[in-house]
Amino acid sequence: NISENRPVIRQLDDAAINRIAAGEVVERPASAVKELVENAIDAGAMRITIDVADGGKTLIRVTDDGCGIAGDDLPLALSRHATSKIDGSDLLNIHTFGFRGEALPSLGAVGRLNITSRVPGAAAFEINVEGGHVGDVRPAALNAGTVITLRDLFYATPARLKFLRTDRAESQAIGDVIKRLAMAEPFVRFELRDVSGDAPRTTFRAEAETGDMFDALHGRLATVLGREFADNSLKIDAEREGLHLTGYAALPTYSRGSAVAQYLFVNGRPVRDKLLVGALRGAYFDFLSRDRHPAAALFLDCDPTLVDVNVHPAKSEVRFRDPGLARGLIVSALRHALADAGHRASTTVAG
Numbered sequence: 191n192i193s194e195n196r197p198v199i200r201q202l203d204d205a206a207i208n209r210i211a212a213g214e215v216v217e218r219p220a221s222a223v224k225e226l227v228e229n230a231i232d233a234g235a236m237r238i239t240i241d242v243a244d245g246g247k248t249l250i251r252v253t254d255d256g257c258g259i260a261g262d263d264l265p266l267a268l269s270r271h272a273t274s275k276i277d278g279s280d281l282l283n284i285h286t287f288g289f290r291g292e293a294l295p296s297l298g299a300v301g302r303l304n305i306t307s308r309v310p311g312a313a314a315f316e317i318n319v320e321g322g323h324v325g326d327v328r329p330a331a332l333n334a335g336t337v338i339t340l341r342d343l344f345y346a347t348p349a350r351l352k353f354l355r356t357d358r359a360e361s362q363a364i365g366d367v368i369k370r371l372a373m374a375e376p377f378v379r380f381e382l383r384d385v386s387g388d389a390p391r392t393t394f395r396a397e398a399e400t401g402d403m404f405d406a407l408h409g410r411l412a413t414v415l416g417r418e419f420a421d422n423s424l425k426i427d428a429e430r431e432g433l434h435l436t437g438y439a440a441l442p443t444y445s446r447g448s449a450v451a452q453y454l455f456v457n458g459r460p461v462r463d464k465l466l467v468g469a470l471r472g473a474y475f476d477f478l479s480r481d482r483h484p485a486a487a488l489f490l491d492c493d494p495t496l497v498d499v500n501v502h503p504a505k506s507e508v509r510f511r512d513p514g515l516a517r518g519l520i521v522s523a524l525r526h527a528l529a530d531a532g533h534r535a536s537t538t539v540a541g
């Protein structure tokens with residue numbers, strides 16, 4: 191009987207929708223950390239502290255001194271596609287990390303989430319979400335900024351929980367996320383603490399840098415990548431047709447046996463992009479043997495309309511309107527700097 195077996199089309203409820211979306215946005219603890227720290231940066235925070243227990247599986251807590259969220263807005267911040275960052279009319283013109291309004295509802299669907307926040311001149315409030323169920327807004331105690339606590343990530347989705355790596359591996363992935371964002375924001379102070387045991391342990395700390403953009407970046411790279419990188423890298427500063435390339439690229443003598451020390455940013459956003467990595471390789475082609483990999487932290491900046499960051503929910507891929515221009519700029523600017531340095535070195539030796 192066909193009518194009896196006919197499938198019924200149902201609208202999914204919000205909790206189910208958020209859980210499905212969370213699968214894309216929150217792959218592992220490090221992706222939750224990324225979303226929360228990016229939110230803190232978007233909120234104008236100057237100090238961001240990240241506490242993590244058991245590789246982020248049992249606890250992730252991000253504390254910031256940013257603009258805060260008003261009590262009335264707390265439920266809105268947790269509803270899907272609600273964002274204070276764009277108005278939807280200009281998806282091509284994005285200046286913040288966030289814009290999809292998906293992170294908080296997704297996190298609330300896959301863990302136990304608490305948001306406590308205070309905007310200047312008002313009282314502090316908090317709200318809880320568990321398994322997608324949003325609680326009431328209640329008065330809370332907090333001096334300023336926002337504290338977001340995510341406990342028991344994936345407790346409701348045991349399948350996902352099972353696919354997580356060891357605490358150690360997840361902690362390392364979190365450290366990597368923090369380091370990339372710390373490079374992108376040298377004027378902001380970052381501290382990452384492991385609070386698994388009885389005594390909290392700081393695993394990474396970067397004090398706020400001062401000076402101009404290059405000073406600050408150089409100082410931050412010394413903190414994140416090490417003094418040796420900072421002392422053996424060349425300042426890059428080039429422009430072509432509205433595309434700006436800045437940062438530091440290591441001398442060939444500082445090269446590595448793997449591609450671990452390649453950090454690329456597009457409009458301030460850490461990216462992993464084949465085109466850009468390929469350009470970096472191409473630039474060093476004449477300067478490095480096949481088994482060596484260049485080390486660099488490079489920032490491409492352009493008008494947001496020239497690059498699409500809306501390729502994937504995690505936003506680590508980008509699409510350039512003119513890929514050849516980006517590649518050409520990287521190759522020529524780095525080759526120039528490397529040839530220059532080589533020339534300086536040989537004249538110093540000769541003289």
Ligand code: ADP
Nearest residue numbers: 229233258267273274288289290291292293294
């Ligand atoms: P998006 O970042 O794409 O806007 P989110 O779900 O990550 O979406 O956050 C929703 C909204 O909650 C943000 O647009 C912002 O207004 C607010 N928000 C989130 N985190 C913070 C924070 N740490 N400080 C201030 N506001 C925040």
Ligand code: MG
Nearest residue numbers: 225229288293
């Ligand atoms: Mg966000």
